[in-house]
Amino acid sequence: xxxxxLAIFTSLIVFNSNFALAxxxxxxxxxxxxxxxxxxxxxVEDKKISNKINSDILARVNELKNQMDNKTLSKSDMxxxxxxxxxxxxxxxxxxxxxxxxxxxxxxxxYTITYDKHTGEQVPITRYLTITLPQLQNALDHSxxxxxxxxxxxxxLSQKIPYxxxxxxxxxxxxxxxxxxxxxxxxxxEGATKIIVSPETIAHVxxxxxx
Numbered sequence: 734x735x736x737x738x739l740a741i742f743t744s745l746i747v748f749n750s751n752f753a754l755a756x757x758x759x760x761x762x763x764x765x766x767x768x769x770x771x772x773x774x775x776x777v778e779d780k781k782i783s784n785k786i787n788s789d790i791l792a793r794v795n796e797l798k799n800q801m802d803n804k805t806l807s808k809s810d811m812x813x814x815x816x817x818x819x820x821x822x823x824x825x826x827x828x829x830x831x832x833x834x835x836x837x838x839x840x841x842x843x844y845t846i847t848y849d850k851h852t853g854e855q856v857p858i859t860r861y862l863t864i865t866l867p868q869l870q871n872a873l874d875h876s877x878x879x880x881x882x883x884x885x886x887x888x889x890l891s892q893k894i895p896y897x898x899x900x901x902x903x904x905x906x907x908x909x910x911x912x913x914x915x916x917x918x919x920x921x922x923e924g925a926t927k928i929i930v931s932p933e934t935i936a937h938v939x940x941x942x943x944x
Contacts, residue, residue, distance in 0.1 A: 757815050757823060762794070768801050770794050770811040775823055777850045785853030786823075789846075797829065808832040808839075816845075816910070817903035822856060823848050824903040826912070828925070841915050843925035845902045858901045862909050862935055863942040869911075869928070870894050877934040883915070883924015890918055894928070907932035 756776045763769035772794050775786045793811075800806045810830045817824040824847040832839050847856040864872075870893060872878040882888050900912035911928045918926040 757818060757825075762798075767807070768798065768809045770797065770809075771813065772811060772827075773813055773815065773825055775848065775850075779851075782850065782853040786848050786850075789848075789853075789855075793827075797831070800831075804834055806831050807834045807836070817905060821850055822903070823850060826902050841921075841924065843900070843912055843914060845900045845912050847901070847903065858899050858909075861903070862901070862930065862939065864897060864930070864934075864938045865942070866894065866897050868938050868941075869897055869930070872930060872934045872938075873928065878928055878930045880918065881927050881929065882919055883926070885927075888919065888923075888926070890926075892918065894918065898928075904929065907935070909935060 758774045758776065759771060760774050761769070761771050772790055775783060775790070777783050777786075797806070797809045797811060801809055808831065812828050814826045815823065816826050824845070826845050827843065829842045829844075830839055831842070848854070849856050869878065873880065873890070873894065880888050880890050895917065898911040898913050902910045902912065904910055909930045911930065913926040913928070915921040915923070915925055918928075
């Protein structure tokens with residue numbers, strides 16, 4: 734198990750001449766006013782896998798559009814960031830901003846998806862990181878992890894972390910970002926908070942928790 738986890742960890746941080754070119758393109762639908770959705774189209778060699786991934790993404794877009802059509806929402810926007818891609822996975826971060834009908838209050842939500850480019854399935858965080866709440870808090874307290882706000886500015890958290898988020902993304906240096914909703918760790922107006930766990934911490938806790 735240790736060798737397996739080490740191989741996974743190493744694959745995240747080693748880059749060579751065979752590194753895959755980006756295969757994520759941007760698509761847009763909207764009316765320029767009430768709704769604007771910018772979302773990724775993932776292309777891999779196997780068209781069935783591409784269709785599986787993109788059908789999942791498009792279903793999320795259509796869910797928002799349906800809420801507009803049903804007048805549950807009066808306004809909605811979606812955007813995304815490609816956080817990491819290699820021959821095996823693509824890691825995406827989405828932001829969705831909505832306003833309910835008869836309301837003037839915007840609500841920002843964020844979520845992440847990492848897709849396996851060989852199967853089209855979503856990859857759970859446990860493939861890369863197994864960490865307990867005390868371990869995560871200890872890493873943050875001892876500079877083995879750090880927090881950033883919605884603009885990626887470093888911040889000091891005044892409260893203890895309430896839970897380990899399963900919303901995660903891969904970073905190019907081998908670290909992993911855990912995504913928290915606005916208001917979970919900081920004030921809502923500071924956006925979605927991310928806790929970035931260092932590669933050294935990932936290797937350590939995986940070895941401890943997966944003997």
